Amino acid sequence: xxxxxxxxxxxxxxxxxxxxxxxxxxxxxxxxxxxxxxxxxxxxxxxxxxxxxxxxxxxxxxxxxxxxxxxxxxxxxxxxxxxxxxxxxxxxxxxxxxxxxxxxxxxxxxxxxxxxxxxxxxxxxxxxxxxxxxxxxxxxxxxxxxxxxxxxxxxxxxxxxxxxxxxxxxxxxxxxxxxxxxxxxxxxxxxxxxxxxxxxxxxxxxxxxxxxxxxxxxxxxxxxxxxxxxxxxxxxxxxxxxxxxxxxxxxxxxxxxxxxxxxxxxxxxxxxxxxxxxxxxxxxxxxxxxxxxxxxxxxxxxxxxxxxx
Amino acid sequence: xxxxxxxxxxxxxxxxxxxxxxxxxxxxxxxxxxxxxxxxxxxxxxxxxxxxxxxxxxxxxxxxxxxxxxxxxxxxxxxxxxxxxxxxxxxxxxxxxxxxxxxxxxxxxxxxxxxxxxxxxxxxxxxxxxxxxxxxxxxxxxxxxxxxxxxxxxxxxxxxxxxxxxxxxxxxxxxxxxxxxxxxxxxxxxxxxxxxxxxxxxxxxxxxxxxxxxxxxxxxxxxxxxxxxxxxxxxxxxxxxxxxxxxxxxxxxxxxxxxxxxxxxxxxxxxxxxxxxxxxxxxxxxxxxxxxxxxxxxxxxxxxxxxxxxxxxxxxxxxxxxxxxxxxxxxxxxxxxxxxxxxxxxxxxxxxxxxxxxxxxxxxx
Numbered sequence: 001x002x003x004x005x006x007x008x009x010x011x012x013x014x015x016x017x018x019x020x021x022x023x024x025x026x027x028x029x030x031x032x033x034x035x036x037x038x039x040x041x042x043x044x045x046x047x048x049x050x051x052x053x054x055x056x057x058x059x060x061x062x063x064x065x066x067x068x069x070x071x072x073x074x075x076x077x078x079x080x081x082x083x084x085x086x087x088x089x090x091x092x093x094x095x096x097x098x099x100x101x102x103x104x105x106x107x108x109x110x111x112x113x114x115x116x117x118x119x120x121x122x123x124x125x126x127x128x129x130x131x132x133x134x135x136x137x138x139x140x141x142x143x144x145x146x147x148x149x150x151x152x153x154x155x156x157x158x159x160x161x162x163x164x165x166x167x168x169x170x171x172x173x174x175x176x177x178x179x180x181x182x183x184x185x186x187x188x189x190x191x192x193x194x195x196x197x198x199x200x201x202x203x204x205x206x207x208x209x210x211x212x213x214x215x216x217x218x219x220x221x222x223x224x225x226x227x228x229x230x231x232x233x234x235x236x237x238x239x240x241x242x243x244x245x246x247x248x249x250x251x252x253x254x255x256x257x258x259x260x261x262x263x264x265x266x267x268x269x270x271x272x273x274x275x276x277x278x279x280x281x282x283x284x285x286x287x288x289x290x291x292x293x294x295x296x297x298x299x300x301x302x303x304x305x306x307x308x309x
Numbered sequence: 310x311x312x313x314x315x316x317x318x319x320x321x322x323x324x325x326x327x328x329x330x331x332x333x334x335x336x337x338x339x340x341x342x343x344x345x346x347x348x349x350x351x352x353x354x355x356x357x358x359x360x361x362x363x364x365x366x367x368x369x370x371x372x373x374x375x376x377x378x379x380x381x382x383x384x385x386x387x388x389x390x391x392x393x394x395x396x397x398x399x400x401x402x403x404x405x406x407x408x409x410x411x412x413x414x415x416x417x418x419x420x421x422x423x424x425x426x427x428x429x430x431x432x433x434x435x436x437x438x439x440x441x442x443x444x445x446x447x448x449x450x451x452x453x454x455x456x457x458x459x460x461x462x463x464x465x466x467x468x469x470x471x472x473x474x475x476x477x478x479x480x481x482x483x484x485x486x487x488x489x490x491x492x493x494x495x496x497x498x499x500x501x502x503x504x505x506x507x508x509x510x511x512x513x514x515x516x517x518x519x520x521x522x523x524x525x526x527x528x529x530x531x532x533x534x535x536x537x538x539x540x541x542x543x544x545x546x547x548x549x550x551x552x553x554x555x556x557x558x559x560x561x562x563x564x565x566x567x568x569x570x571x572x573x574x575x576x577x578x579x580x581x582x583x584x585x586x587x588x589x590x591x592x593x594x595x596x597x598x599x600x601x602x603x604x605x606x607x608x609x610x611x612x613x614x615x616x617x618x619x620x621x622x623x624x625x626x627x628x629x630x631x632x633x634x635x636x637x638x639x640x641x642x643x644x645x646x647x648x649x650x651x652x653x654x655x656x657x658x659x660x661x662x663x664x665x666x667x668x669x670x671x672x673x674x
Binding site (some may be wrong): 078079080081082083085086089104106107108109110112121122124126127128129130131132133134144145147148151152155156174176177178179180181183184186187191192193206207208209210211212213214216217219224226291292295296297298299 | 357376377410411412413414416420437438439440441443444460461462463464465466467469470473484485486487490493512513514516517518520522523524525526528530531555558560561574576577578579580581583584585588590591596615671672673674
C-alpha cells in the first residue's frame with residue numbers, strides 16, 4: 001500500500017513581500033528556522049529602494065537557514081527597470097550557492113542552461129507547451145500563476161515533464177499587480193524617488209477600501225495585493241492527490257509560523273481540515289477567498305465540497 | 310533584417326502632411342525610420358488609420374487570442390483579407406496581435422491563430438507566450454515576430470532572452486520605464502523598440518496584472534479583457550450614480566460629474582483617513598507628443614497608438630495628429646514643438662479628457 005501513496009507535499013515560505021524593520025526581519029527568520037517550513041524563499045522581490053536588509057544580509061540569512069536544514073531559494077525582483085536593478089539581478093543569479101527563483105524573463109535568461117532554477121509565479125506559464133519549453137531551459141520547479149484554477153492545473157500536471165516540481169501559492173494576500181508607480185508614496189503625497197520608505201509603516205500593506213467600506217485591495221509600494229487572504233488549506237488533500245509537490249505560504253506580520261504549522265499538521269494527517277481551518281481563520285488579517293482555484297473571480301469564497309468535510 | 314522604410318503613398322495622405330512626408334530619408338536617417346503603429350478594431354478603423362497616415366496597423370482575431378477581446382470588435386477571415394489588401398495596396402503593414410496567454414484547455418486555438426495569421430499574409434505577429442513563439446518558429450518560420458507588451462520585458466536581459474530563442478525583430482515596452490531607462494535598454498539590445506505614444510494608460514506592468522480576474526474572473530492574460538463590460542453595472546442611488554464591477558463599487562459620481570468607464574484601477578477609493586481619491590490612477594491618457602524628438606534621438610523604432618476598442622473616428626483623429634507630428638519632428642527635430650492644436654484635439658478623445666507623460670516622466674511615479 002505505501003508505495004501507492006502520493007508523495008508528501010512540502011511546505012514553502014514565499015519571499016517576504018512587505019518592508020519590515022531590519023530587526024523584525026532577522027527575528028522573523030530566526031523563528032522560521034525553527035518552523036516546519038521545508039523551503040524558504042528569500043530576498044527583495046518588490047522594490048529596489050528598500051534597504052533595511054541588503055543582499056549580503058539576505059545571503060547571511062540564507063546561510064543560517066540552510067544550516068538549519070532548509071532548502072533556500074533567492075527570489076529576484078519582479079519588475080526590473082534600471083541598470084542598477086540589472087546589476088543586482090546579476091549578483092543574485094551568479095551567487096553560486098543558492099538556487100534562484102526567476103521572477104522575470106531577464107532572470108530566466110541569466111540562469112538558463114547554467115543552473116537549475118525555479119520559475120516564479122509571475123512568469124505566466126499557463127499551458128503545457130510553454131511549461132515543457134521552459135522545462136527544457138533547466139527549471140527544477142515552476143509556480144502556478146495565481147489566476148490559474150484546479151482544472152487547468154490538472155492539465156499542466158499531466159503534461160509536466162518528469163523531474164520538474166509543481167508549486168502552488170496556497171496562503172496569503174495575493175500579489176496581483178506591479179507598477180512603475182508607488183501607491184504607498186502616492187497615498188502620502190510623496191514622489192517615489194523621495195518615498196521616505198513609507199512602506200515600513202504598513203507591515204501587512206496599506207488597506208484600500210471601496211467607498212462603501214468593503215476591504216478591496218492592499219497597497220504595498222509598487223505592488224497591489226488582494227485584501228482577502230487566498231486560502232487553499234482545505235484543498236490540501238486534493239492537491240496531494242493531483243500531484244502538487246510544494247505549497248507556498250506568503251509571510252504576514254503575525255503568526256506566520258503558526259500558519260506553517262497548521263498546514264504541516266494537515267499535510268501530515270495530524271490535524272483535520274476543519275479543525276485547522278477554524279484556527280487559521282482567526283489568524284487571517286482579512287476574510288478568506290479561494291475563487292481562482294475554482295475558476296471563479298479570485299475574491300470569491302467557494303464553499304467546501306462535501307468530500308472535504 | 311530591417312526592412313526599408315515604407316514610403317507613404319501621397320494620394321492617400323492628408324494635404325497637411327504631404328510636404329513633410331516627402332522629406333528625403335537621408336536628411337535624418339534615424340528619425341526617418343520611426344513607424345507609426347495604429348489600432349484597428351474593425352475594417353473601417355483600419356481604413357481610417359491607413360487613410361490618415363499610419364505606417365502599420367495592428368488588429369486581432371475575433372476571439373480570446375488577443376488583448377482586446379470585446380463583443381463586436383476585431384476581424385474575421387474576410388475582414389482580415391480585405392484589411393491586408395487595403396493596407397498593402399497603399400504600402401502599409403498589418404500586424405496581428407495574438408498576445409494573450411493560451412489557456413491550458415484550448416492551447417490549439419492559439420496555435421491555429423498563428424497559422425491563420427501566417428496564411429493571411431500579415432507582416433508580423435505580436436506574441437507574448439514563449440510556447441506560442443516556439444510554435445511559430447517551428448511551423449511558420451517566415452513569420453516576423455514582435456514581442457507584445459504583455460510579455461512584460463522591461464530590461465535588456467529579458468529582451469535578449471526572446472531574441473536569442475526566437476529571433477524577435479521588435480519588442481513593445483511596458484509603460485513603466487522612464488525615458489532614461491528606455492534609452493538604457495536601447496543601448497544594449499539589437500531588438501527594435503516600439504513604445505506607446507498615446508491612449509488609455511495602464512498603470513500596471515502589462516502581463517503582470519490580475520486585478521481584473523480577481524474581481525470578475527477575466528483578465529488580460531487569460532481572456533484578453535480588463536474590467537469586461539459584462540461585469541459592469543450602473544446603479545442610480547440617492548448618493549449618486551454608481552459604477553460596479555461584479556458588484557464591487559468602483560466609483561460614485563455626483564450630479565453633473567462626468568462618469569467614466571469603471572476600469573477597476575481608475576476608480577475612487579478610501580485609504581486610511583483619505584477618502585474618495587484615485588488611490589491608483591486617475592482616468593487619463595498617455596500622451597508623449599512632447600517627447601517625440603527625444604524618442605527619435607534615442608532610436609525608438611516605432612510609436613504605438615492604443616485603442617483597438619475605440620471608434621474609426623478616434624483612430625482617424627489620433628493617427629492624423631501623430632502623422633503630422635512625426636513628419637514635423639523628422640523634418641526638423643530642433644524646431645519641433647507639440648502644437649497646442651494637436652494637444653487639444655488629442656485631449657478631446659483622451660480618457661478623462663486629460664493626459665500625462667506617465668512613467669516617461671519620473672515624477673509621475
